[in-house]
Each structure stands twice: as C-alpha cells, then as structure tokens.
Amino acid sequence: MNSLQDVWRTRFTHYMGEVQKYMRFVFTGHLAIVIMFVLGAGGYQYSEWLKTTSSDFPAIWLAAAIMGIVLGFSRPVTLIRKPDEVYLLPLETKLPQYFAKALRYTFGSQVIAVILFYLVIWPMLRQVAGLEPITIIIGLIASILLKWWNINSEFTYRWAYKGHNVWMDRIVRMIGSFALLLSILNVQFIPIIIMILIIVCYPMSWKKKVKETPFPYEHFVRLEENRMMGIYRFANYFTDVPNIHGSIKRRAWLDWMYKVIPYAKKNTQEYLVFRSFVRTDDHFYLWLRLTVISALAAAFVHIPIAIAVVVAALSFATTIQLKQALTSSNDFRMDMLYPLPKGARKKAAVKIVRYTIIVQAIIVLFAGLGTPYFFAQGFVVFIIGELTIRLSK
Structure with missing residues (x-):
C-alpha cells in the first residue's frame, strides 16, 4: 500500500509540475484582459436577458440539460503509464487503493466546473x-453527488468494457443526471425516488464484471496519453512545446477548396501550404475554434467596445499562430528538392493566412447581422489580422 501511495504521490507531483510549467505561458496578462472583457460582456448580456425573459421560459429544463451535459463528461484521471503493464502486475490486488486516490483527485478537479456552471444558472x-x-441549494448538492457518481461510473465502465462505446454510457448518464435534477428542481418526490433507484442500480452489473476482468492497462494508458497530448497541444498555441506533432486527416469533404488555388507552377508552395493547413488538425482546428468563438461573441454580445476587443484579440491570435505554424516547419518536404524561389514558402504561408482571416471576417460579419454595427466587427477582424501579418516577423 505504501509503495502505491508513493507511486501516486510522485506521479501527481510530476503531473502538476508539467501543467504549471506550460499553463504559466497560457494565462498571461493579455489573455487575462480578454477573459475579463468576455466575462464582463457575457455577464451583462445574461443579466439583461434575465430582466426581459418571461416566466414561461423553460428555465428548469434548460438548467437541468446544461448540468446533465456537464456532469456526463467525467473522464477519469489515473496517471497510468505504459510501463505499468509490467511493473504494477505484482501489486494488482492493491490497485483499488491507487485508483481511490486517482478518483478523488478527478472529482476534486472536475467538481469546480460543476459548481461554477451551477452558480451561473442560479440567477x-x-x-x-x-x-x-x-430547492436550488438541494439541486447544487445533488449535482455534486452526481458528479462523484458519474466519475465512478465512467471509470467502472471503462474497466469492464475497455472503453468500447463509452459514448453510449456517457449519453445514458447525461440523461439520468438530467432527469434526476429535473425532478429535484420541480420537487417531484416519486420521480426523484425512481431516478435514485435507477442511478444506483445502473453500474451494478459492471462492478461484477470488473472483479472478473483484468485491469485494461492499454486503454487507460491511451486515455492518459490523449489527455496529456490535449494539454500540450493547447499550451502549444501559446508557447513551443517539444515533440508535439499534429495529427493529419484526409478531410475529403474539403477537397473542393483546393480548386481555389489556380493550377500553375508559381502556385506550388501556395497549394502545398493550403493542403497542410486543411489537413493538419492543429492548424485547422485552431482556426475553426477561434472563428467559432468570434462568431458567437459577435452574435450574442451587444456591447460595442467589448465585442471589438474580443474579435480583435481572437483575430490577432489566429493570425500570429497560423503564420508561425505555417512558416516555421522544419520537416523535410519533397518540394525542397526543386528549384523554387527563395522565400516562396513564407510568401505562400502569408497569402494563405490572409485568406483565412478574410473568411473569418466574413463569418463574423454574418454572425453579427442582427446588430447595428455588424460591418465594423468584420472590419476589425480584417484590419487586425492584416496588421499582424505585416508587422510580425
């Protein structure tokens, strides 16, 4: 038992050190200003919406649905590594003691989000x-208890079935959490009792199977590797993280976009850079994520200064990161063997980044059509992006 406690303590210390090492580059002063504006604008819009919303609005249903989704995503943090498949085998009978600590940490780290979301829907x-x-306080207590149940249920399911079809289990738990919270907030005692019985009985069969199934090291090792890679990729948007390589996907449904680049020798690098942008997850999802956030802000935030700051900051982040990513590739490419002009790749990358900013500006413009200053929003995105392209190295 003591050795496993030491293993968890050592790994947890290393894990927290890794997270803190990279997160200090993420949450800088610039990002803090953006977050402050977003929270301030969002809070103002939310308070104004509450003043004008009628009592017929299905607030309880919406609150229960939001909390059900938040509660359903309860991926366990185990810090299991690949060598454990060999070195922890002699201690396999004591693994529950190790996982008890892991699940306690998982609960402590994830319950914060549950409380924050619930405090947002409280008004x-x-x-x-x-x-x-x-009634609202009882709903909060139930949400906290449901989070513990969701974490333990997902961990048990992953152990019993090696993570196969975990999304089905997640959907079922979301529905169960939603139904129980809905019953509690509506103060319906019989449905509350029925849902509690269902929730208690739901993971029972898996617990029996866990006793008969060896611990699936491969699945949990893959789960931890994917989770850590997600942290590293997020940090890589703000600072260089060693040994991070974005995965590549075909995305055949976007093949028609390559026709935007005219077929000509002079456009070789432009075509290759554009394919790299579309097929590389890190580049494509970076642009997509920041564009969606900008569009949502343009559509739902109606404070001119706040929306201008938000879309300008996101336009700057999109431009600077894409430009650095597309121009700083050191991997060997076949086009290096051909006598293309010096600096052709950098010029092509700048051109592709400009295209992405133009598309982002158009999307933000259309997202804000319901506001009187929608044209200015798209204009800000384009101007900030163009200035970033010209002034950055």
Whole structure:
C-alpha cells in the first residue's frame, strides 16, 4: 500500500509540475484582459436577458440539460503509464487503493466546473423559474453527488468494457443526471425516488464484471496519453512545446477548396501550404475554434467596445499562430528538392493566412447581422489580422 501511495504521490507531483510549467505561458496578462472583457460582456448580456425573459421560459429544463451535459463528461484521471503493464502486475490486488486516490483527485478537479456552471444558472432558476433558495441549494448538492457518481461510473465502465462505446454510457448518464435534477428542481418526490433507484442500480452489473476482468492497462494508458497530448497541444498555441506533432486527416469533404488555388507552377508552395493547413488538425482546428468563438461573441454580445476587443484579440491570435505554424516547419518536404524561389514558402504561408482571416471576417460579419454595427466587427477582424501579418516577423 505504501509503495502505491508513493507511486501516486510522485506521479501527481510530476503531473502538476508539467501543467504549471506550460499553463504559466497560457494565462498571461493579455489573455487575462480578454477573459475579463468576455466575462464582463457575457455577464451583462445574461443579466439583461434575465430582466426581459418571461416566466414561461423553460428555465428548469434548460438548467437541468446544461448540468446533465456537464456532469456526463467525467473522464477519469489515473496517471497510468505504459510501463505499468509490467511493473504494477505484482501489486494488482492493491490497485483499488491507487485508483481511490486517482478518483478523488478527478472529482476534486472536475467538481469546480460543476459548481461554477451551477452558480451561473442560479440567477435563472431564482428570477425566471421562481424557485426557492432551499430547492436550488438541494439541486447544487445533488449535482455534486452526481458528479462523484458519474466519475465512478465512467471509470467502472471503462474497466469492464475497455472503453468500447463509452459514448453510449456517457449519453445514458447525461440523461439520468438530467432527469434526476429535473425532478429535484420541480420537487417531484416519486420521480426523484425512481431516478435514485435507477442511478444506483445502473453500474451494478459492471462492478461484477470488473472483479472478473483484468485491469485494461492499454486503454487507460491511451486515455492518459490523449489527455496529456490535449494539454500540450493547447499550451502549444501559446508557447513551443517539444515533440508535439499534429495529427493529419484526409478531410475529403474539403477537397473542393483546393480548386481555389489556380493550377500553375508559381502556385506550388501556395497549394502545398493550403493542403497542410486543411489537413493538419492543429492548424485547422485552431482556426475553426477561434472563428467559432468570434462568431458567437459577435452574435450574442451587444456591447460595442467589448465585442471589438474580443474579435480583435481572437483575430490577432489566429493570425500570429497560423503564420508561425505555417512558416516555421522544419520537416523535410519533397518540394525542397526543386528549384523554387527563395522565400516562396513564407510568401505562400502569408497569402494563405490572409485568406483565412478574410473568411473569418466574413463569418463574423454574418454572425453579427442582427446588430447595428455588424460591418465594423468584420472590419476589425480584417484590419487586425492584416496588421499582424505585416508587422510580425
């Protein structure tokens, strides 16, 4: 038992050191300003919406649905590594003690998000739904307990079935969490009792199978590797993380986009850079994620200064990161063997980045069509992107 405690303590210390090492580059002063503006604008819009929303709005249903989704995503953090497949075999009977610590940490790290989301929907439940504070507090306590149940249920399911079709288990748990919270907030005692019985009985068969199934090291090692890679890729948007390589996907449904680049020798690098952008997950999803956030902000935030700061910051982040990613590739490519002009790749990368910013500006413009200053939003995105292209190295 002591050796496993030492193993967890050592790994947890190393894990926290890795996270802190990279997160200090992520949460800088610039990002803090953006977050402050986003939270301030979002809070203002939310408070204004609460004042104008009628009592007929299904606030309880919406709150239960949001919490059900938040509760359903409960991936366990085990810090299991590949050598454990060999070195932990002699201690396999003591693994439950190790996983008890892992699940406690998972709960402690994820319950914070549950509480924050619930505090956000609290005013809606109080002002729109007209619930009593005691009912809302009971709903919060139930959400915390449901988080513990979701984490343990997902861990047990992954052990029993090696993670196969875990999305089905997740959907079932989301529905169960939603139904129980809905019953609690509506103060329906019989449905509450029924849902508690269902929730308690749901993972019972898996617990029996866990006793008969060896621990699936391969699945949990892959789960940890994917989780850590997600952290590294997120940090890589803000600083260089060693040994990070974006995965490549075919994306055949976007083949028609390559026709945008005219077929000519002078466009060789432009075509190759564009294919790299479309097929590389890190590049493509970076642009997609920041564009979607900008569009949502343009559509739902109606404070001119706040929206200008947000879309400008996201336009700058998109441009600077894509430009650096597409121009700083040191991998060997077949085009290096051909006598192309010096600096052709950098010029092509700048051109492709400009295309992405233009598309982002158009999307933001259309997303804000319901506001009187929608044209200015798209203009800000394009101007900030163009200035970043010209002024950055």
